[in-house]
Structure formats: structure tokens, C-alpha cells
Amino acid sequence: MPVTIIPLALGGALKIIRDADVDATSENNVNDGAATIYGLDIDNVAAAVTFIKFYNAAVPTVGTTDPDMIIRMPASTRRTFVFTTGNAFATALSYAGVTTGGTAGTTSPASDVIMNVIVA
Helix, strand or coil: CCCEEEECCCCCCCEEEEECCCCCCCECCCCCCCEEEEEEEEEECCCCCEEEEEECCCCCCCCCCCCCEEEEECCCEEEEEEEEEEEEECCCCEEEEECCCCCCCCCCCCCCEEEEEEEC
């Protein structure tokens, strides 16, 4: 399923980036340039731990490019994260979901990982 971008009618540049199938294929430059993350809602439906890796790069190579932020999601868990001052990605915002922490790893989770990212 493709990434969906939903503008929020709050008088600013906030929007939700929704991905119903986060996997090892990098979603590149989803904000079309710099982005600041203010919130995440991640639902790891998979029966195994999944690592969501965020990159400050327009076109990262999953498994090679060092992630700038990694969120570890336990199996069958939904969590919400709030960054009150924002987490800035000055170049671009890209992400992928894999079964290995750190930089390495190119294996997709066996089941869906659903993510909503609130960005400006």
C-alpha cells in the first residue's frame, strides 16, 4: 500500500504521513525535503520485534546507511511517541522497518507494521 499524506487543518504545516505496510523497502524523502517529527503512532502487528529506522537522507541504502533514529517495537504491540520540541531531519525524512537493530539488516517484518508520523 502506498504512503498517504494527510494535511492537518490546524493553521500550520503539520501533516500525517501514513504507511500501512512499513517494510525493508525505504520510503524515500516522504516530506519532500527537511522534516520535523512531532509524533509517531506505530502498530507492530508482526509476531516478532521490528525496528523502524529513520534516516536524514533523501535516498538511504537500508542495511548500509546509518539511521539517525531507531524505534524498537516489541512484537504485537502498538505505541505512541510524542516529541514535544520535535525531532528534526534537516535534509530529508526517509524510513524503513526491518527485523535487525543497528545499521545492518534488510529483512522485512513477516506481518504488517502500520505507522502514522506527524511532521511539519
